[in-house]
Amino acid sequence: MKKKLVVIGNGMAPGRALERLLEAAPDSFDVTIFNAEPRVNYDRIMLSPLLSGEKSFEQIVIHGDGWYVKHGVTLYKGCTVTDIDRAKKTVTSATGITADYDKLIIATGSQPIIIPIPGANLAGVLTYRDLDDVQAMMLAAKARGRAVVIGGGLLGLEAAAGLKEQGMDVTVLHLMPTLMERQLDTTSGHLLQRAIEARGIKVITKANTKAILGAKRVEAVELADGTRLPAEIVIMAVGIRPNSGLAKTAGITVNRGIVVDATMRTSDPDIFALGECAEVEAQVFGLVAPLYEMANVAAAQLAGDETVKFKASATATKLKVTGINLFSAGDFAEGSDREEIVLRDAARGLYKRLILKDGKLIGVVLYGETGDGAWFFDLLKKNAEIKEFRDTLIFGPGYAGGAAQDPMAAVAALPDEAEICGCNGVCKGRITTAIDALGLKTIDDVRAQTKASASCGSCTGLVELLLKSKLGDAYNPAAVQPMCPCTKHGHDDVRRFIVAKGVKSIPDLMQALEWSTSSGCAKCRPALNYYLLSTWPGDYKDDSQSRFINERVHANIQKDGTYSVVPRMWGGMTSAKELRAIADVVEKFNIPAVKCTGGQRIDMLGIKKEDLPAVWADLNKAGMVSGAAYAKGLRTVKTCVGTDWCRFGTQDSTGLGIKLEKFLWGSWTPAKLKLAVSGCPRNCAEATCKDIGVICVDSGYDIHFGGAAGLDIKGTDVLGHVDTEAEAIEVIGALTQLYREQGRYLERIYKWAKRVGHETIRKQTLDDKERRKALYERFVYSQKFSQKDPWAERASEGIDAHEFAPIADLRLEAAE
Amino acid sequence: MTAMSSSWIDIGALAAIPIQGARLVKTPKGCIAVFRTSHDEAYALEDRCPHKDGPLSQGIVHGRSVTCPLHNWVINLETGAAEGADKGQVATVRLKVENGRILLDASGLAAIGKKAEA
Ligand code: SRM
Ligand SMILES: Cc1cc2nc3c(=O)[nH]c(=O)nc-3n(C[C@H](O)[C@H](O)[C@H](O)COP(=O)(O)OP(=O)(O)OC[C@H]3O[C@@H](n4cnc5c(N)ncnc54)[C@H](O)[C@@H]3O)c2cc1C
Ligand code: SF4
Ligand code: FES
Numbered sequence: 038m039k040k041k042l043v044v045i046g047n048g049m050a051p052g053r054a055l056e057r058l059l060e061a062a063p064d065s066f067d068v069t070i071f072n073a074e075p076r077v078n079y080d081r082i083m084l085s086p087l088l089s090g091e092k093s094f095e096q097i098v099i100h101g102d103g104w105y106v107k108h109g110v111t112l113y114k115g116c117t118v119t120d121i122d123r124a125k126k127t128v129t130s131a132t133g134i135t136a137d138y139d140k141l142i143i144a145t146g147s148q149p150i151i152i153p154i155p156g157a158n159l160a161g162v163l164t165y166r167d168l169d170d171v172q173a174m175m176l177a178a179k180a181r182g183r184a185v186v187i188g189g190g191l192l193g194l195e196a197a198a199g200l201k202e203q204g205m206d207v208t209v210l211h212l213m214p215t216l217m218e219r220q221l222d223t224t225s226g227h228l229l230q231r232a233i234e235a236r237g238i239k240v241i242t243k244a245n246t247k248a249i250l251g252a253k254r255v256e257a258v259e260l261a262d263g264t265r266l267p268a269e270i271v272i273m274a275v276g277i278r279p280n281s282g283l284a285k286t287a288g289i290t291v292n293r294g295i296v297v298d299a300t301m302r303t304s305d306p307d308i309f310a311l312g313e314c315a316e317v318e319a320q321v322f323g324l325v326a327p328l329y330e331m332a333n334v335a336a337a338q339l340a341g342d343e344t345v346k347f348k349a350s351a352t353a354t355k356l357k358v359t360g361i362n363l364f365s366a367g368d369f370a371e372g373s374d375r376e377e378i379v380l381r382d383a384a385r386g387l388y389k390r391l392i393l394k395d396g397k398l399i400g401v402v403l404y405g406e407t408g409d410g411a412w413f414f415d416l417l418k419k420n421a422e423i424k425e426f427r428d429t430l431i432f433g434p435g436y437a438g439g440a441a442q443d444p445m446a447a448v449a450a451l452p453d454e455a456e457i458c459g460c461n462g463v464c465k466g467r468i469t470t471a472i473d474a475l476g477l478k479t480i481d482d483v484r485a486q487t488k489a490s491a492s493c494g495s496c497t498g499l500v501e502l503l504l505k506s507k508l509g510d511a512y513n514p515a516a517v518q519p520m521c522p523c524t525k526h527g528h529d530d531v532r533r534f535i536v537a538k539g540v541k542s543i544p545d546l547m548q549a550l551e552w553s554t555s556s557g558c559a560k561c562r563p564a565l566n567y568y569l570l571s572t573w574p575g576d577y578k579d580d581s582q583s584r585f586i587n588e589r590v591h592a593n594i595q596k597d598g599t600y601s602v603v604p605r606m607w608g609g610m611t612s613a614k615e616l617r618a619i620a621d622v623v624e625k626f627n628i629p630a631v632k633c634t635g636g637q638r639i640d641m642l643g644i645k646k647e648d649l650p651a652v653w654a655d656l657n658k659a660g661m662v663s664g665a666a667y668a669k670g671l672r673t674v675k676t677c678v679g680t681d682w683c684r685f686g687t688q689d690s691t692g693l694g695i696k697l698e699k700f701l702w703g704s705w706t707p708a709k710l711k712l713a714v715s716g717c718p719r720n721c722a723e724a725t726c727k728d729i730g731v732i733c734v735d736s737g738y739d740i741h742f743g744g745a746a747g748l749d750i751k752g753t754d755v756l757g758h759v760d761t762e763a764e765a766i767e768v769i770g771a772l773t774q775l776y777r778e779q780g781r782y783l784e785r786i787y788k789w790a791k792r793v794g795h796e797t798i799r800k801q802t803l804d805d806k807e808r809r810k811a812l813y814e815r816f817v818y819s820q821k822f823s824q825k826d827p828w829a830e831r832a833s834e835g836i837d838a839h840e841f842a843p844i845a846d847l848r849l850e851a852a853e
Numbered sequence: 854m855t856a857m858s859s860s861w862i863d864i865g866a867l868a869a870i871p872i873q874g875a876r877l878v879k880t881p882k883g884c885i886a887v888f889r890t891s892h893d894e895a896y897a898l899e900d901r902c903p904h905k906d907g908p909l910s911q912g913i914v915h916g917r918s919v920t921c922p923l924h925n926w927v928i929n930l931e932t933g934a935a936e937g938a939d940k941g942q943v944a945t946v947r948l949k950v951e952n953g954r955i956l957l958d959a960s961g962l963a964a965i966g967k968k969a970e971a
Contacts (some may be wrong), residue, residue, distance in 0.1 A: 214872055223891050293952075369892070372917045373929050373936070556873070556891045559913040559920035559927075582873035586911040586922040594922050598908040844876035844887060844955075845864035847962070 039067045042339070043128055043136050045118045045283070046144035047072035049081055050312030050328040052099050054142065057336030059108055065340065068110045069136050071128065074167055075115035077101060081167070082325060085357045088171050088199030121287035123305055140307055140339060143284050143295060147277035147313040147323070152187070156249030162271045165196045174270065178203035182269035185209075185258045187246055189216040191356060193274035194229075197238050198358040200272075208266055209233070210244035210258070212275075215544075220354045220365040222555055225388055225404040227544040232361050279314045279321050294321040299346040301335040309335050317347055324352045353414050355407065362403075364410035367417050368392065369400035380431045381551040388548060389431055390555065396424045409433035448502040457503070458496045463489035468500060472507045480504065497530060521560035523552050528564065528781040535572050543569065543580060557583075564782035567669065570705055571777045574819035581837065587667030590840050591827040592649055600649060601642040603666035604656050605702065608676040608694035608714075609637030618659030622652055636673035636711070638664055650841055653828035662702075662826040669783070670705045671712075674698035675723065679716030679733065688733035690716035693762055697731075700766060701773060703823040704816070707780030707789070710773065725753045728786040729769055734758075738765040740803075742772060743787040743795065751787050754795050757803045771802040771812035774819075861949070861956035867895055868953060875910040875919070878957065882966030885946055886910035887955060888930050890917055895955050896930035897948045899965050903928070903941025 042058075044051045047070050055068060072078075083097035105112045116130040121141070129135045149164035151157050161177070163170050174196070177184070181204050186197045189211030201207045209216075215226030216233070230240050245261035249271055257267045279294035290296045290304035294316030301309045301317075311331040313323055322328055330347060337345035353366035369392050380389040385405065391413070392400035397420050401413040412434045416423060423430055453466030471477055471486050483500055484490055490500045504512045519525050526534075531550065540546045543565050547557060557565070562583035569577045581589050592600035606615065619639055623631055629643040644652055653663075665672060676694030680686035694714040701712070713724035714731040723746070724730030730741040730753050737760040744753035756772065759765050775798060780789040790798055801808050830836040870876045870889040877900060878885040884900040886909050896917070900910045907923030917930045927936040928943060935941040944965055947958035 212868070218893060372931055374931070554916060556915055558915045559925070562913065562915065582871055582914065585913065590911075594908075594911060596905070596923065598906075598911070839869060839871060839874075839876060843879050843884075844869055845862075846879045847862065847864075848879050848881050 039065060040139040041137055042066040042068045042140050042142070043138035044068065044070045044142045044144060045121075045128065046070075046146055046312070046314075047074065047078050047112065048144055048146045048312055049078070049099070049325055050146075050332050051142055051144040052078040053329050053332035054144075054311060054336045054339075055108075055110070057333055058339055061336060061342070062340035066140070068108070069138075070110060070112045071116045071118045071130055071134075071136075072112065072114055073117040074169075076168065077105070077112070077114075079168065082357075084165070084168070084171050085195035085199055087168075088174060088196065089202040089359070090199075091359070094168065118283060121283065121308075123287055123289075123308070126307070138307075140309065142335065143289075143303070143308065143310040143314060144312040145280040145283060145314045148280045149273065150276045150278055151273055152246065152275055154246060154248050156251060156255070157273075159249055159251045159255050160253060161251070161255035161269060162249060162273065165192050165272055165274050166277075174200060174272070175203060177270040178205050180269065181205060183208070183267055184270045184272065185266055185268040186272045186274060187258075188272075188274035188276070189213070189240065189242070190219065190274065190276070191217060191354065193272070194233060195357055196272050196274055197233070198236065201236055201238050205270075207237075208239040208241065208268075210246055210260070210266075211240065211242045212245060214242050216240065216242070217356070221363070221404075222369055222390060222402055224390070224544050224548050224555060225363065225365070225402050227542065228386070228388055228404050228548065229356075229361065229363060231545075233358075236360075277313065277323060279316065281314050284308075284310065284314070292316055292319075299334070299348070300338045300343070301331055301347065302338070309338070311335050318349055320349055322349075322352070324354065326352055351414075351418055353401075353410065355410070362405055362407045364403040364407035365401065366410070366414045367398075367400035369402050375399070377555065378427075378431045379551075379553060379555065381548055383549045383551065391431055393423070393427070396422060396427075398423055398430075445502060445506060448499060449506050457499050458487075458489040463487050465503065468503050469507060472504065477504070478508070478512070498525070520564060521558055523547075523554045523557050523561050524550060526550055531565070532568050532572075535568055541569065541573055541577055543583065567705060567707065567782050571819070575822045588669070590646070590649065590837070591663050591665075591667065591831065592644070593667045595642060597643075598646075599643045600646055601640050601666070602644055602649070602652055602656075603634065603636075603638055603640045603664040604661035605664040605698070606638040607698050608674055608691050610676075610691065610695065611639075614659055615661055618656060618661065622655045625655070626652055628652075634666070636664075636666070637675045638673065640666070647841055650832045650838075654832035657826070657829050657832055663828045665702070668705070669708050671698070671701045671703070671710050673711055674701070675711075675713040675727075677714075677716050677721040679714075683716055685719060686716035686733070687735050688716060688738065688762075690714045690722065690731075690733050693731065693733070693738075693765065694722075696762070696766065697769060700770065700820075703825070704773065704777070704820060705823065706773065706777055708783050708785045710776075710786070712769075726750070727753065729772060731765060731769075737761065740765060740768055740772075742798070743790040745785060745787045749787070754790070756799055759803075767813045768803055768809065770816045771809045772798070774812040774816035775802055777816070777819075860959045862959050864955050864957050866953055867893065867950055867955055870895070873914040875912075875914065877910055880962055880965055882962070884908075884910070885957070885962075885965060887948070887957075888914055888919060890914060890930070895948055895950050897946040897957060897961075898928070898930065898933050899944040899946075901943060902926060903935055903943050904939070909943070 078100040080097045080099055086092040116132050118128050119131045120129040127135050127137050149166050163173050183206045184200045186193045186209045189209050197207045197209045215223050216229050233240055247261045248259045250257045250259055255271050257265045259265050281291045281295045284295045285291040295303055295310040295314050297303050297310050297315050297317050301311050303310050312328050334345050334347045351367045356363045376393045378391045387405040390402045398416045403410055451465050455465045457465050468487055468489050475486055477483050490497045518527055520528055566580050566583040587593050592602050626648050628641045632640045634640045674694045674697050676691045679690030681691055711727050712729045713722040713727045715722040715724045716733050718732055724732055726744040726746040732739045739758050740756040741753035742756050745751045776786055864878050873891050875886045875888040885897050886900040888896045900908050902909050902921040904926045907921040909919050909921055911922040912919040918927050920927050926939050929936055933943040933945040946961035949956050
């Protein structure tokens with residue numbers, strides 16, 4: 038007699054299992070399926086092409102009605118099983134149908150996670166799981182309108198692309214800084230974001246959804262930062278959770294999913310579980326490949342073959358959005374026991390990253406060109422030995438095993454018409470002819486004569502190869518000092534490139550300039566952050582994790598891990614109120630040391646990090662702001678007492694110092710910036726050893742620059758004389774801006790001036806009035822975004838609160 | 854599973870640590886720094902540089918390393934060993950991330966604060 042097999046759920050996993058079972062043991066079971074969805078088995082993966090209009094439902098059906106008839110399978114459509122009685126061996130549906138079983142398969146799949154925020158149950162809030170969801174989305178899209186997709190993972194992005202195809206105005210909200218962070222590394226995540234945005238879909242990362250607003254239906258989505266995005270529909274695609282409630286109620290062991298062994302049996306040996314609802318080897322799965330593997334195992338076991346067991350293997354992900362090529366598989370994190378091979382081809386929009394461990398491939402990320410994905414994935418799954426062709430591995434199967442390409446030979450083989458410099462349209466022939474005819478010897482010669490590599494500089498490497506191929510060993514590159522071991526580019530190349538190409542993020546920059554590491558190092562990241570910040574005021578968002586701790590928490594770290602706090606005392610002036618506030622804070626927080634600094638202000642040392650926001654709050658109350666004693670930015674403006682009190686004073690040096698400090702504070706500069714204003718040539722404020730100094734004289738103001746009194750001692754050079762205070766401020770603003778635009782990270786003004794020449798600086802910031810004005814205006818513009826007291830933001834607005842509190846305190850727990 | 858679970862301590866959500874950042878766990882024997890890399894992995898080390906006790910939690914995180922804020926030693930987050938020419942070792946604590954929560958291995962806490970006690 039045939040045994041009775043009952044299946045709960047009619048998704049992709051049991052569909053496959055039944056096919057296998059009917060092949061292997063066609064007559065052994067009477068099969069009955071209960072499906073909550075009122076339809077046959079279809080290819081859930083293809084919902085995305087369905088939504089975008091590339092496929093119809095008929096095209097994605099796996100088993101049509103005829104299949105069930107042919108195999109004598111009973112399918113109850115639209116019948117949700119609500120009860121499993123293990124003693125009686127029956128299941129019962131909400132519609133009242135009861136069926137007996139000898140063997141039972143639970144394949145209830147997953148449930149989309151709904152974030153429990155206000156408004157989550159409003160009409161118009163959808164998930165993305167089944168045909169009903171897609172039909173609801175397509176209906177909403179008929180009215181065009183606006184859609185907000187919460188979740189920038191695989192499903193969210195596919196939903197967004199589909200809705201956009203349907204004519205909606207779509208915004209994707211993603212909690213993490215980069216899209217699909219579970220499958221992609223940061224670089225490919227950024228490339229993906231650009232590609233999604235290029236289709237007209239808005240992407241907001243680090244977006245924390247606070248509520249969905251609306252009276253009866255969805256009207257808008259509100260973010261934690263107060264932003265409101267109007268919307269007619271909201272798609273929640275933030276993840277799935279195994280649908281294991283039914284099994285749990287029936288007393289079957291459930292952890293995250295329904296726990297099964299390698300034969301797919303649950304804690305009840307007559308009951309199998311498979312698909313997304315099942316947990317095997319402490320893992321749950323959300324992609325079909327492993328689920329089909331489970332299906333094979335369950336079918337074999339039911340058919341009596343007990344040797345077939347489940348073994349988890351690596352999974353690969355592809356995003357199904359037409360025109361975006363993206364592939365990831367395995368483990369792609371970094372590590373000291375791993376090597377990475379990165380290939381970036383900015384011109385073709387390619388990014389490939391392979392992760393190797395012990396001479397084996399363990400992870401792959403491909404962006405832009407994924408044709409080799411299957412080949413890499415195969416090597417990965419087979420745990421293949423790749424030592425033999427490691428050097429050419431990243432070029433794919435086409436090169437594998439072949440000889441490594443010699444870049445010199447490759448350049449020599451280029452035809453004369455091949456374009457070398459895209460910015461200036463210079464081809465190879467022009468460069469080689471110029472090298473021969475004009476006897477060019479250096480990259481700068483080539484730049485001057487042909488313009489090649491004179492703009493963004495990304496072709497510098499190619500031009501150098503051309504020089505080398507022409508001159509042989511006679512070519513000696515005037516060693517550009519690379520920024521750090523992550524790149525071969527020097528500081529100036531990087532800056533030129535940022536401006537020429539309008540690059541606005543660190544990952545984009547690393548991609549475009551073909552960084553050899555995936556996330557840079559402690560040397561290059563702060564520099565890149567500064568270059569982007571100073572180039573794109575208001576536009577670039579500061580990356581605090583790329584800053585040294587002092588600039589991240591706005592205090593100076595001390596040798597014992599405590600901090601020191603130095604408030605501004607504008608121009609070195611203070612008052613009873615400020616001094617009282619300082620005294621109070623010192624007592625209240627038991628601050629162990631108070632000192633007058635060499636910069637005419639007061640330093641409180643030895644403050645515990647947790648206390649910083651409270652200390653600042655008290656200082657803010659007395660009107661004091663951060664003195665930026667930690668910043669690669671404006672530090673102090675020292676002054677002397679000037680005409681206010683001094684019998685020799687010629688101008689209001691204290692007043693000018695205060696004006697300058699109020700004008701310049703908050704600005705970020707390549708290295709620290711210190712000023713001083715003295716009221717007469719006796720120079721009590723020591724203005725002639727500062728980055729910028731002013732010596733007041735009867736006829737006006739002598740402006741000095743390029744002094745130092747630290748590691749090097751150097752007197753200033755005179756920039757020139759101006760007659761009025763207003764002019765002095767304009768010239769100093771222009772000088773600061775030129776330094777901001779040209780100085781290399783950590784290069785003080787005196788070193789910058791030595792490198793570019795005092796005369797050119799003088800011309801641009803003093804003599805050429807138009808240039809001077811333009812520089813000044815750029816500085817004023819950038820100050821609009823930088824003059825916000827970082828202490829106040831942290832003391833009262835809760836910015837970066839995570840910095841000042843431990844994530845956990847186990848001191849009490851452990852004592853119990 | 855249950856037999857093991859008592860030795861794992863839930864210290865908070867991975868998302869509560871900034872990417873390429875760190876946060877502290879205070880313990881009776883000193884602080885542990887829990888790091889999060891750009892690839893969303895977490896590591897826990899004693900918050901004390903092998904050079905001169907610098908607070909590693911305050912450093913810049915890059916790849917699977919952190920650069921100490923005091924004198925720029927680079928410490929490997931996985932092994933706790935100093936990289937490059939520097940020689941030194943900081944205690945590591947095992948952890949795992951499950952459902953977005955960070956679980957610290959309680960038995961590993963014993964290794965913390967050893968240097969000071971010795
Ligand atoms: C507090 C103070 C010493 C004092 O007690 O007076 C001080 C303290 C430090 N100085 Fe200074 N410098 C202080 C005035 C100076 C001066 C005098 C001045 O500004 O008139 C100089 C010489 C002038 C100059 O800069 O050319 C000075 C030249 C340096 C240098 C050498 C810079 C150079 O380019 O040669 C460093 C090292 C560096 O920046 O890399 C430095 C670095 C430091 C650091 C930041 C060391 C560090 O990285 O941790 C010290 C921080 C201590 C702290 O946590 O507060 N400090 N330092 C002074 C704070 C001034 C202020 O109110 O902001
Ligand atoms: C839009 C979309 C795109 C995807 N793209 C990909 C992709 O590109 N690659 C990939 O590998 N995977 C992809 N997936 C994931 C893949 O579709 C799933 O992993 C797979 O379909 C899961 O199969 P399953 O049989 O476990 O569950 P499901 O296919 O979810 O089937 C479960 C079924 O059980 C029914 N059910 C639940 N409870 C009961 C009950 N009590 N009684 C009766 N019936 C019940 C449900 O209604 C449902 O029909 C995608 C998923 C979606 C939603
Ligand atoms: S002189 Fe040296 S020791 Fe003194 S504060 Fe400056 S950096 Fe520190
Ligand atoms: S204490 Fe860490 S490098 Fe010196």
